[in-house]
Amino acid sequence: MAGLREVISRRPVAVTAALFGVVVVGAGSWLAVSAAGSPAPVARSSRPPVTATPGKGGHPAPAAPGVTQVAIVLANSPRYDRPNHRAAGTVVATWEYRPSILPVIATRPGWVRVRIPQRPNGSTSWLPADDVALNATTYRIVINVTTRRLALYSRGKLAFTAPAGIGTTSDPTPPGHYFLAFDEAPPHRDSGYGPFIMVTSAHSPNIADWEGSGDALIGIHGPLGEDAAIGAGGARISHGCIRLHESAQLKLRVVPPGTPIDIVTS
Secondary structure, eight states, rough: OOOOOOEEEOOOOOOGGGGOOOOOOOOSSSSOOTTTTTEEEEEOSOOOOOOOEOSSSSSSOOOOTTTTEEEEEOSEEEEEEEEEEEEEEEEEEEEEEEOOOEEEEEETTTEEEEOOOOSTTTTTEEEGGGGEEEEEEEEEEETTTTTTTTEEEEEEEEEEEEOOOOEEESSSSOEEEEEEEEEEEOSSSSSSOOOOOOEEEEEEOOOSSSSSSSSOEEEEOOTTTTTHHTTTTOEESSOOOOOOHHHHHHGGGOOOOOOEEEEEOO
């Protein structure tokens, strides 16, 4: 199905059937478009909600090897470029109508530094430890755009690897350090996206405003009819999203929001 756009945008937009394949994230339960071009209501992810105990200040305990702490933002918080030093902007408690569950990349007494999903890619902020609840993920996803493969690690050990469809040279999959923001259900079971879509914190470097939606996010999903092209060696076939054989995609069902996703070139 050549020419499909599957970058993810911030709110529902109407498109024609000729552009079917755009993934549109919008108000809570709206995703993608039907073949007739109208938004289709969908169910939320079947994964259990993340719960944790609110932070109590002090020095957050370090994570064990192969484990990443995640911070669940309890309320909208000012951004800090370093502890006690305000920066422009806000870290929101909900993003795209889902809880903000963010990987922790550094700690100081009473503070955590987290990745945030807003542009530009790679954005981070410090937050007071009292403003978050801490949990952890034992998973990590690595996508190599040179070898065109996705790998899942569990507690630092390789769980599986699979060929991937990645962005073309004109609409590349952007290298960098990201995370799984949330899951979204596809418009319907036979849409080609597979049983769920993993919405990441990565933004397309070349598509700034898809169809007036205000953004263009990178997702991980099914092959959109390109199983043969993906084959055993992967392919450059997408507009930035990661396409997987459904058998590989299903193995990612266990990965919770906040899990690190590294897109690498070697």
